[in-house]
Amino acid sequence: MSQSSHKYSLTARIFIGMVAGIIIGALLQFIFDDSGDLRFSIFSVEVSTYGILVEGIFSTLGQIFISSLKMLVVPLVFVSLICGTSSLSEPSKLGRLGAKSIGLYILTTAIAVTLAIMGGLLVSPGEGLNLQSETTYVAKEAPSLSQVIVDMFPSNPINSMAEGNMLQIIVFAVLLGVAMAMTGDAGKRLAAFFEDVNTVIMRLVTIIMNLAPYGVFVLMAKLFATIGLETIGGLLWYFFLVLAVLVIHALVTYPVLLKVFSGMNPLILLQKMRDAALFAFSTSSSSATLPVTMETARNKLGIGKSVSSFTLPLGATINMDGTAIMQGVATVFIAQVYGVDLSLGDYVMVVLTATLASVGTAGVPGVGLIMLAMVLQQVNLPVEGIALIIGVDRLLDMTRTAVNITGDCTVATIIAKSEGDLDEAVFNDPDAGHQQEDVDFEHFDKNKESA
Template sequence: MSQNAHKYSLTTRIFIGMVAGIIIGALLQLLFDDSGDFTFSIFGFSFSTYGILVEGIFSTLGQIFIASLKMLVVPLVFVSLICGTSSLTEPSKLGRLGAKSVGLYIVTTGIAVSLAISLGLLVSPGENLNLSTENEYVANTPPSLSEVFVNMFPTNPINSMAEGNMLQIIVFAVLFGIAMAMTGEAGKRISAFFEDINTVIMKLVTIIMNLAPYGVFVLMAKLFATIGVDTIFSLAKYFGLVLAVLVIHGLVTYSVLLKLLTGLNPMILFMKMREAALFAFSTSSSSATLPVTMETARNKLGVGNSVSSFTLPLGATINMDGTAIMQGVATVFIAQVYAVDLSMADYLMVVLTATLASVGTAGVPGVGLIMLAMVLQQVNLPVEGIALIIGVDRLLDMTRTAVNITGDCMVSCVVAKSENELDESVYNDPAAGEKEEDVDLQHFDRNS
């Protein structure tokens, strides 16, 4: 990378890339609509300018960037969790970490969906709105509580890693780390080996993060070149309500919980989360953002490795506050569009289903719509109503992912504080973690 690029912090470069991508994407949609696109021929082959830029260059580079981030998730979670677990001197500490983390994640999700339903009933986003549906979404039968617990334990850990089943990876890594801690000298030797691997993986994270501004640029350009502005206008009330509830939950709920449970200043958390939030916004994936979230928690917020390596991968898997908010508002919206009166018992069922459905749901783009199908089925609403909101869901998915990873870090801070694993001097230091280690990729060319 050039020295000029390093004049700005990584957060600033990501923001510039995001804004530039939005502008370029919007311009492409204006310039190359159905009547304005033009084609040219080379050696008898016809090419569309719009197709080459959007579906070709932007789409390909964006998919490569997302794939590069996802490439890090399984090794990062597995290795860091083993390192953190094997370093625990008290076996009982792991049980406390699990109970506190899961408990807080379920509480915040319950608050999120309850807030969404309450404001949805107050604002009535689907009132007097008649929209046609063309697509039908078939809901999968939600797993029972016993199935959720059984499915947490892998029968084949290698297959779990290949499929990216995060809950099973977490369980296996925790058990493996506990076994290492109980093995004595052999465990210490293996632990040192995993610590070295962890160092190498974090270096790889640094390399990928240096490419993030360019990845964010192509992702935003692709999105805003394809999404229709008229779609947003037709669902403005629904869109605005979901966005408002996400902001309220992210700023108010998390601030109150953090202040009450730790006494820490919430504004510091939000300021230090801006880089990870931009990543989450651009990728729409809690799992893909996990490497950045873990680095933020450790280096900027002062969360100990033994806590962050457990709570953050778990949060990326089961903490779906943003998705629960969408489900709550969407349920009210679809019920109002179809003139279906839901009882208080129905809304309580929505709260319960949305909260439990978040456990074990993959942190990938678009998964919220599949979960919503389950919720709608539970209260006998037409599942094809999802087609009404799918046009604007991509933009909302970006925002709710940023809310999700902010909640992950808030819970990590609370758990770390309760376990005396939070370095408050790092948390309160505005410059902590800001001296990023840039990787000069030209260095490899000069020495090759």
């Protein structure tokens, strides 16, 4: 039984779950109408099967899976950062890591939004399209840059953990780790404790990963049972343009940067990112995928603890290349729909605003739409235009999250190589990390009984 459960790799099992969920969801939408009633009179079912499956089983299990992933984020980031920073032999290394991480994240975001604008001008997805929407989008007020900097420092770190404020958690964990490194024997004893906690948390990540195929299945089934093809019908050019730029950024920009700055083989990185990318695609959340991203970086890519513990949580918080691509295309699209001609200076302003906003609004809920509202206001475009693209944003959000976490690992690999913290033997080993993927629950139960 154990051998059959491990017949397929984790990637294959997740992919099977995703495809099966899409098929089941599409079938449910074909059989049932928007109100949940059967489309065909040849069926006569008194009980609302649609409601039981979609709003009951699929919705409940999907939320449990997402909650299980999010459950790990705060303890994983907090403990990993403490372990990483407390092990730094030279304090100056922390400054270098921060400067390199933020610099590379800003560079990739600037490239992303530039590609998006160029694609939008080349394809012109909104020309001749007169879309009208009865819905309106009310933009939340974005905080000033100075307020964002102030908000990075927690007044109550326990409250920051309860609210999941990642920037505040990162700052507190880094400061605590540095203090432990400077405290001598007491700091070493505390560091040993956190190392043990980190080992247990990573094992918990492995257990959750084994449940991923089932979680992905219910998430995909619910999504494709509730989203209609007519939703994207009038926005096909916009939808596929954003999708194309996301793919180009992931398969061209990241590999080129990795090869230029580190000399490592980009194909190996892309191949080893499959599991994490599928997780990101199904959850649409870089933060929820963070445990899987960190497991991939350490065990499959050979990125050291000090780099992965700092760079990846920071990337999950501020690296928004996928969102920047959406902003670039959406800005051109909305301008064309409303018949507004943007100048070269306006497009330069879009690049600068979207790039800086990816860092400046990192801790704000609904950050993607808030950032887009900021960009539109900067070039005097109607914020109401966001309502035109909200309908298809859910599917695009899944793809851009996969792009974001690929960018996180690319930057982490480049930095680890430059800091001498990359195990190249692990990076080049195609089987590295596979032994951590699966927990043999049958063997585990037998050991428990014998004990």
